Every structure is written in C-alpha cells, then in structure tokens.
Amino acid sequence: MANRIQINKEFVDIMPQDYLDLVENGTFESPNRGWKDFGTATELIAEHSLCAGCPESIAFRHIMASIPNPEDTVMVGSTGCTSLVFPMIAVHNIHSLFGNQNAIATGLKRALAVRFPDRVKDVIVLAGDGATVDIGLDMTLQSWFRKERFTTICFDNELYANTGGQESGLMQKGFLAKMAPVGKRFDKVRLPEIARESGCDYVAIMTASKPSLVEKVIKQAVLIAREVGPTYIQIYTPCILEIGKQSMEGLQEMRTSEAPGERFKFREFISPEAQSFLDGLAEKKKAEKIAATT
C-alpha cells in the first residue's frame, strides 16, 4: 500500500503548487508522524479562517499531525467553528448537519467495513460541545452504547462560540452568558464519566497545551477505537473572544484550567480490554526495538 497518495504524472503540470507540496512534503504514510513534523513537513491542514490565536486551531493542528493513518482516515465534523477548518484539511471529511455527527460516523464506519473488510479505515468525529453534548447527545451516547468503532473528539469551549457565546451544557455553573442571563443554573455535564459508563473503552479529558500529550492521546484513542471499542476525548479549546481574552492569552487560559483541582486536569480512563491492547502494543514495540538493535 505504499505511495498511495500520488499525483497522476499527466496532471502534475496543472496541479496547484500547494497540492504538489502536500503530496511531496506531507506526512501521509509516515509511520512515526507526530507533532515533531511541525515546521519541516507540509501539514495536513492549510490556511483557515479561525480567529487569530484561537486555541481550537492549535488543537486542530496537533490532532492532524497525530492521527496514525491519515491516508485511511475519514473525519466527520459538525456545524460550528470547526466547519471553517474542515474544508482545509487533507483527509476526506463530512459535514452534514448540526448534532448528527455520531450517526454519520456510525453509517460511515460500518459501510467502510462492508466495502473494505480487509483494510483499516479509521473514522474520527470532531465536533464542538454544543453538537456533542446538547443537540447531539442522543446520537453521541447511542453510538457508544452500540460500541461503534470510532473516536469522538469534543472541542469543549464551554459555550456556543460560532453563534455568539450562548450557554451550553458543558458551560460551568454560574457563568454569565447569552441565554444564561442570570448565570448558568446547572453543573457542567460530566460527559467523560458518562462516556465511561456508556461503553467507551478509552476516555481522556485535557487541554491542547502539550502537543506531545495530544499526540499520545489521539494515537491511543484511534488505535483503541480500531481494535477494541469507542473512544472519547474532550479537549478544552477556550473561545478567547467570548471569555474576554486577548489573542495571545489562549495558551495561558488552557494551562490555568488544567492545574491540579481544575476542571481540565488531565484524566484518562482505560478499560481493561483497552489496557491489555495497549500493553500488547508496547511489548511489540519493545520487541521491535530489541530486534533492531541486535
């Protein structure tokens, strides 16, 4: 399956330069791809129209650098700020409606399994907290109940950013926002815990402040989804605009929120099945290393 991403020779002279760059210097089919490719490789995400300094775009870059098999990965988005980025990523991706992303991914993953029974095809959902937890919660949970084999990533900015900062289910209690004129009256929905109880084999809650950690989590989540069962990652991507921060303050906001005792302190749940799968992977890697050195 090597060199699947290539340009037909007859078309090379008419292809745009950035497409040639993508094929020449992109990281498709690169076995050890990760955040370390930043700066030297062509990223699988191009210019996008998110706000200057948006932590969501940091997270998006880290994720696109970390997915293990981009040449066989299809992503599903939902309506929101991410729909301004999806058209610019270099893997097939679907936007259909607002909130049905896990239903789309279910059909997608199953149909790919029917069409390519002997091949790996990863499916990753990436949607905001409104889509994941509010309007799409039914489909989010049901896909986990059914143990659908894909990864769900929630970009949690604790509000509806794209429509102008309205209250969302993942917003903190007491936060004053549009549609929460006297402050949000109920607690931040505990989706990571719900995910664990709903059948996810791997759950992580985090921020995008450390690319190496994002890389590790994304790789684990995708591989576990492929081999064991559904996985869920909730990443804090604050909307600096709506919480009144400057464009350069997003990183600090993430760091503050992941401090011990804070709501985005890194937590991970790994089911026993997923753990033994990960152990197997680690052992295999170790054996490979030993074989390589001897």
Add this chain to the structure above:
Amino acid sequence: MATQTDSRVPQIGQRNKKGQLVTDPNELFFLSPRTPSFLTGSEVIREAIRRASVDFSVAYPITPQSEASSLVGELYAEGYVGDYMRGESEFAVMGECAGAAFAGARVFTTTAGPGTLRAFENFPMWAGSRLPIQVVFTVRGVNSPLTIQPDTLEIAFMLETGMLLWHAESAQDLFDFMLKGYYVAEQPEVHLPIGVICDGFFVTHTKDMVMMTPEDRTLPHYDPYRSPVVCMDMEVPPVRMMRDPFVMKSNYISYMTHASWQLEIRAAIERSRKHTIPLLDGLIEVENSDAEIMLVASGTAVSQAREAIRLFRDKGVRVGLVKIKTLRPFPTEEIRKATEHAKHIFVPEFNVAGWLAREIKSTIDRNHRVVAGPHVAGGMTMPPEIIVEEIEKHMAHRRNKELVHG
C-alpha cells in the same frame, strides 16, 4: 485515482455470495421471467431489497413500516444485506444512512409519517450532498391527536427537498419502483436520493398479486466512483476543498455557489426524466384521454379512481384517468397534454390539503377546470361509490348554474 474495479464486488454475469446472478438492470427489469406471488406490501419491500444488492440498511420502528424494516433485517441475517442496524430515532437513522452513502454504500431505509417529519432536516442535506439513498415512505397521518392511519399529507412536505419522489399505486409499482429507483437515482447525471412512496396499510398491509423477478437475480452493485461528488473513503486522493469556506460568508461568490447548487439539484431531478421514462413507460399513464371528465391522481387514489371509472362505464359515462407516477420530476408537459380536451378535472386525494390539486392547478392552463377533490383524510378509505357520487353532485351543480345563468 482509485477507480479500479474492486475484485470483491461481483460484476454482471458473476454470482454473489448468496449465489444470485448479478444481472444487467434492463435485462432484470424487462427480460427476466416474472412469477406471480401473493404478498403484502411489506413483503414486497423485502423481496425488492433481496434483489437490489444493498450494502447497508437502518431500521427504526414506526407503524406502518415496522414490518418491512424487520423483514429487511431477516434478509441481513440471511446474508443478502451488507450491514443492518436499528437506529435510535429517524433523525439519527437518516444520518446513519447518509454516513454510509458518503462512504460509497448502496443504502436503504424506510419510515412513515411522524418519522418522516422527525427526519426531515436530513432530506435536503442528502440531496445537496448528492447521496442516492433510497427511502420508502409508507405514508400515514402526521397530525395530532395521534393517528396511525394512512394519509398522504406527509408527501406535501417532501416535494421541495430535492429528492426524486415516485408514488406507487400498488404493491407491483412498489416492487418495480424500488428496483428501478436505484438505477435512476444512481445515474451520474442524476445522483440524488429517491423517495419511493406508498400509501401506508393500503399497500403495506394489503395482500395483492405481484409479478416478481427471479429470486436468484440481483442488481449490479453500486459503483461509488461514478458519483459526481467524491466518495468519502480516502481511496481518491484528498484535496483541501476550499480556500474560503462558503459557510457563513456573505459575499457574491457564496450566494452564487448556493444558488447554482440548488438549481443544479433541480436540474438533476429533471435530467432523471430520460432514464425514468423508458423504465416506467412514461411518467404518467393515461386512460380515456378523450373524455370530458378526467381524474388525475397518484398512489392509492389512482386505484380508487379506476374503480370509479368502471362504475361510470356501467352508467354509460366515459371518464378518463391520468395516473401520476413521479411527483418529482413533476410530469408538467405530460399532464398538460393529457388533460387538453378535458372540461372537468377532478383530483381525488387522501389528505385535506389537496397538494396534488395545487400542483396541477399551477401546471395547466384554464385551471378553473380543476376541482380539488374528492378528499378523504385521517385514514378513511375512498370508496369508488363516493367518487362517483361527488363527481355527479358537482356536475349537477354545474348544470344548474349554467341553467340559471343561461
């Protein structure tokens, strides 16, 4: 480009894993021997799907389609359908169907009434995304208080979704429309979702004689690489689709894109005509086109109209019929021509809105000739005797008026 033929997919002349012979569509439709079978509409849905090489189907219970989608599940258990699942709601079901269609699968689902409306947001999305999904709508009432009775009001909501809509009169139509529907909907220049509509209970739960194609012959598989838009399976090299996404942009490029795309969907519906006309033997069927009184109808109302015409014939009155097979594309020219000589055009319908009468009124000239009715709604049947009575009443009224006004 990954347009190589997948060796896993049996081609025409080969047999699939169930031993069915993959048959050229036209041969299957017109040359295969047909055997009579006495079946309910729900069973007919199963039998059509058995012969349709379906990759993926999603089910969710709602009366009156539940039986049909359970039967498709049995086909899956037998190995005729690639994958099958129960969705969590119609909105999700249609999303699951969309996901599978995006992945290049041939997809089937069925719903009815409130389910159709719950799923509604998906249908224009399907059309806009050019997903040739087939859904059978076994139409029923959508009003409150709760009803599970047949009523065709739900079709009025479907008309502008950008889907092809074919309205089956009988179980036979249902069988043929389902198989032929895939063929037309998947043509590269059409490539749109198709709603095959049948009237709940009147077709789904009624046992009727259907001429079936052989059980061991099936349609060729869907080829997703003939789609006019990219199939989302990462087999065709990816491309960053847009420099500047159209979503939420207010500029003329964005307006033009959205306007032209919508027009393109409608144009694709019109382009389906040339494939549909030979397959369905025209978008309409006409009986007694020279009659002064014409009945124009779709679905079960056609059957009831046929019986009314027999009753009129016994009374020595010649009454004509236009059966509309496809609501989208709407057979505008055909209806104009078929009703040219008519003095009175009656449109019997199983709903209170009279949406078909409205469509016809907006289509033909001298539209004062169109009488919206008779109507029944809420699940009531329309006995042919009542059609006759209504028409006679109307005609008598007209005669009286003419007498009075000279």
Add this chain to the structure above:
Amino acid sequence: MKKRINIRMSGLGGQGVVTSAHLMAMAASHEGKFAISNPFFGAEKRMAPAESYVRIGEEKIYDRGELVFPHVVMVYHPQVITMGKSYTMPFYSGIKDGGLIIINDDIELLTEEEKEDLAKKKITVYYVPATKIALELAGTELATNMGMLGALAGLTHAVTMDGLDKALQDRFGKKYVASGGTATLDEAIKKKFAKKEMLLQKNLETIRRTFDEAEAFAKKNPTFAVNVS
C-alpha cells in the same frame, strides 16, 4: 362491471379475522381469480374490535382499504352485535341490497327493528355456531375462523374447498411472516397440535363441516343468492 364479491369480516382481536381474509384471498388467487385482502388499519388488541376485508373478482381489482359497501358481512363474535364492538353502527352498515350476513352463534341476536331493516334490503342472515364446531372438531376455539370460512365458501362458492386447502398449506405449511400478535397466536395453535399435518387436517375438517352445512342451506333456499354485482 364484471362479477365481484366484497366481504367484510368483523370480530374481536385474536379470533383470526385477518388470517381468514388472507386465506380467502389466497384461495381465490389459487383458483385463478383476482383477489385483494387487507386488515382494518389500526392498533388491534386482543378482544377489541378487529376487522378485515377481502375482495374477489373476475377482473383485476384496484379497490382497497376498508369496505364501506360490502356484499357480505361476517360476524365472528356475538359481541360485535350485542356490545357494539364494530367499526360501523349498525354492524351491517353499508351492506348492499340482496347481501348476506353470517353470524357465529346459534341463537337469535338481531332486534325486530334490525330484522325489518334487513328484510327490506333482502338480506339473508345465516347463523353458524363456528366456535362450538371448532371446539368439537379441532379442540380449540382458535379454529373459529375456519368454521366461518367454511360457511362463507359453502354459501357463496366464491372459493372451493380445494382452494382453501391450498391456502391453508401456504399459510401454515411453510415459513410465514406474521406481525407480533398474529405470530404469538400462530405459535399457540401450533403447540396445540403435535404436528403441522394435524393442525392442517383439523382445520380442514372444521371448514368441511361448516361448508357442507352451508352448501345444503343454500340448496334448500333456492331464492337465496348473494347478489354479486
């Protein structure tokens, strides 16, 4: 219009009115006639009113849905009349002149007023104790519908015994897909008989008995004829 017979079967949920309509239509279809059958469209429950319809004719039948103007009305349970467990009031509403009513009982159920009304319409009323016969011959009231079918066929000759036999084979002899409640009843009746053949045979015996009696009645009443229009 060529000959057509429209039959409305009224009973209570669980009595097999839907199955009888399907059997009747399948029998007619085996004999090369045209037939359509359908149930009343509702959420039928055990012991609640249930109705089904069958149309048999010599040319293609398009008409479907509930029968508003039947030639024959069949009453599977006395409560259809006595307790008004019917979709139409009176239970024979819409019946065509010269029509036929078949009632599952052996005692008079109609009021004087109703009898007068029916006489004006030249309606024949035929009583058959189908449940009693079913219990006697098949050992289960679940065969009531068989008794009713026998009477219907004996009186009208809309289908033959042979056609009914074939329809029974179709219905109970092979895999048949029935909706929830019907499937449960199918299981119940199958358990009643050790073997499928036994079930078929007992059902057929029940049909034969009521068929013969009804046919004899029709012969003895030469003025009687279902006015099939």
Add this chain to the structure above:
Amino acid sequence: MYNVAEVNAEACVAQKGCRLCIMYCPEANCIQLDTQKMKAVIVESRCKGCELCVVVCDAAKHNAIKMVAR
C-alpha cells in the same frame, strides 16, 4: 496596517532543538524551520498577528520574536 511576527535569527535557539513557537502557532505552516540555518522563519502571509509565539518565546527567555507592523 497590521502586526506580524518577526524572528530575530541571532536570538533564535532552534538549533538547540527549540520548537516552541512552531508548536504553539495556531496557524498551519506559518512558522517554519529553516533547516539550513536551523532558525524559525515566519511565513508572513499566513501570520494573523496573535502574538502567541512571542508569549512562548519570551516565557522561555529567548526573546527572539517581536511583532512588527506591515
């Protein structure tokens, strides 16, 4: 007129393995590594002027990036 980042090549310590600005830039392929000189370079046409690179560079006390008007 708007601000874009500018790298002072002399102060940049990319040759020592530092990738902070490259890692935290929210834009893709906006800060690149010049592999010959082993210095970070800004692709000005992609820079939205958020100053995050300045923040991370200053926090590490390299002080190699400043915002300049264009």
